[in-house]
Amino acid sequence: MAQLFDLALVIWLIALAVHITMARTDQNAIIAFIAFGLLLGLGWVQLSAFDVALTEIAIGAGVTGILLLSAEAHMRKARTSTKATGTKIAKAEASTTGTVSKATTIDEGRRIGAVGVITTAIACAAVTVGLGFAVLLLPNPAPTLAPAAAAALDATGLGNPVTAVLLAYRALDTLLEKVVLLLALVGVWSLAPDRLWDGAPALRPAEVPEPLAYLARVLPPFGVLIAVYMFWVGADAPGGTFQAGTVLAAMWLIVMIAGLRQPPDTALKTLRLLLVGGPALFLAVGLIGFIIADGFLAYPEAIAKPLILVIEAALTLSIGVTLAMLVAGPAQKAREP
């Protein structure tokens, strides 16, 4: 029974992926992608990876979905208005439905062509077949670090091995990845025009649907509660900073999109401190490790768990703010004096 469920899930996933390739409009493709992400979350549950399942649903489907949908809507509007004004760039005439415009096909198609598409398709199929074999031929019994991770778990005081990998064994990866998130934000912000640079992003659509406004008033307290819970259990059970941070980000985004709160100026001091706080604390604890423990990013065994929890709390806030600001995009309104 479980196997049939897996089979159906896999078929659905592949069908959705094909649909994303073929869909006539980007909007359809993105909606299919969000469905894909939710199903993929189920797939991760079937693979007994609950931490990943939560992350996939929250970030892979949720926040990525919001980001792509709002970009698509924005671009469709921009293209339509270009067409309405007509003269500005004749080349970019996209059909109002957001389908593949003539200009787009010509511009990109010239380089690829029908033969190119077929060749690429064959090459991609070859990659799939080769990869399929490579996966089937993986050694049995599989090599694993699970015993090593389990053996070291005591030293961290944690119960969830994934959290131990992220915040202890491979803390350097996680620290650098936080910097990656911040850099993405720096990159996004740098795309604002010079005079607006330190101003605020604009998120609110022209008209807010009533249900959204209602949700924005009701949902956030629950969301925050869920986030706190996810963060708290993350030490010992599936869940943790990323998932909790994403829920926080989603709550803040709903509030901003519904217009209940304005997005802050990117130069706002509080915002900057929230962004930097988590990684900075992580780094600071890591450096203190030189003095109170075995070295950089080492924790003294007695207080390892509380230290990790404090870091996680700060990281959760920072991740939430970073993700929300990444979706909000570059500044579009000049800074208020």
Next chain:
Amino acid sequence: MTQLAAALVPITSAGGFLLVLAVIMPVCAVLAMLALNPRYSAPVAAVTLAAGLVVSIAIVVKLFRNGTALVYVVGGWEPPLGLTLRADGLSATMLAMTAVVITAAGLFAQAQYGLVLDKRHGRAPTTFWILLMATWSALNVVFLGEDLFNLYVALELLTFAAVPLVCLDGRAATVSAALRYLMFALLGSLLYLLGTALIYGRFGTLDLQTLSGISDGGPAVSAALALMIAGLLAKAALFPLHLWLPPAHAGAPAAASAVLSALVIKAPVFLILRLVLDVAPPEAAQFAGQILAIMGASSILFCSVMALKQARLKLMIAYSTVAQIGYLFIVFPLAAGDGELPAWGTIAWTGGALQLVSHALAKAAMFLAAGAIAEAFGHDRIAELGGFARALPMSAAAFGLAGLSLMGIPPSGGFIAKCLLLTAAVVNGHPWLAATILAGGLLAASYVFRVIDRALATPATPIQIRTAIPRRMEMTALALAIAAVLLGFVPLQPFAFLQIGRADAAAMVAP
């Protein structure tokens, strides 16, 4: 199960904390700049540059004294569960080269962004300082990291630092170049990550020291290595995957171009080097080496010709980058040796490493000189630069001296590098590679002389400086160019420093 012998348990060496500092100090600077008022960005960067330079020199000195690799086990968690940082001779050389070029780019940018006083704390300068520091950190992790996934994170860090640098001036053409660059870079990282997944599935470890003992990998390892190398090639912009590079490197602000061309594309090259020489089983390495050499030779020939055809100085220099990167890939068959000598004992290895460093210095010097020229005259169209040597003698000199290295004319680091490679090609019986090296040198001479010729021309109406530029900008470029020339006084033999930390690995390769 796995055929991997348990590697020696790595122990943090005395002074290993220097490696952590090399990685972490720029990160501290990034966080500080994000939190502080933009007016402190340049001073924070200046302090970090000075401190980072000192740390890099300290690492090199430490390595010289000890004669063994520096190791740091992060958090005390040993691999394969945990991560280590490790500096051998080659890594330390890369660290030092990176520190020098980044410092020069920083000095240049301090002068450049000081030009327009009211914009000093604006979008472009502030973003530049943050990204410059992030690039530095990412490069240091790439050179020191020992874990394939850690290296993936480092590569992504590098991508996220480098892409926004490309479109810092905000013009449509550079945004387009940045987007194209991002697409190539992401595809490259994902292919690399896929290979990492297969390696982990096969061996249960991603630690390079442990993986260097692979004797036979089977199809999964070959597939993994092929995917990883293909991904890294897209990032290294080797012909025919170079399409993204010229517009991206030419469109960035000069200080950023220097860092991108001199350093950023060296990171994937360095990793390919490690995968082929350290991880790949001998036969696979030989096969990969042949293909890489063919691509490298094509890069040299095709992109040198393209450089010759460019009307604009910065584009010409960018095409020259792709050509010069080609030399690094013809090292593989040349360094293969005859089995008695490990790869790092050959002159080709030393030649390749010298080419890496001398190209970094020369190319950074050239981009900075071109930046000074573009800043002063308001454009960089070669045809309209007649007689610029009279107006900007130092920039012209920097360009010419850097050119020596690219052409391979003595005295210069490029000369020694190309001479060693040429000798290796002749000795090992690769006449077509020898011919390529010579042809590449001639083509480089043509495109460099085309600019020198313009510089020394005496047009009817002498070229006028539009914006006065600070001396410091020109001097930075000249200093780098002189450093590239000074490399030419390295003795013509395998350089012992480059073999530090590799002696134990040599035993595994030699049959």
Next chain:
Amino acid sequence: MTAVLAPTTLFGLCGAALVGIGLFVVLTHPSLLRRIVGFNLLGAGIFLVFGVVARRGAAAGFAGDPVPHAMVITGIVVAFSATALAVALLRRLLELTGRSTLDNGEPPDPEPRSKP
């Protein structure tokens, strides 16, 4: 039959298929936004391969090897960052040119910004 339907096999093959499909979208689709979605499909396929590797490595009382799981979580966050940056670049390109395609490798405008 059972061997084919084992979850690791099924999801491994699914991952392989997703990699192929994602790669195809990234390399050929005319819409840049769709290519960005394609990158996410490719990433999802790669993460599934990690997931299969992790599930196969179940031991020591864990239902999977936690190390690849942590890598996937890191990977998903990096993939999101990449999507955000790519989308921002694409929107900016549209804003500046009215086009949402890349020009064919044309060199950037020769004139550096004029200084006031």
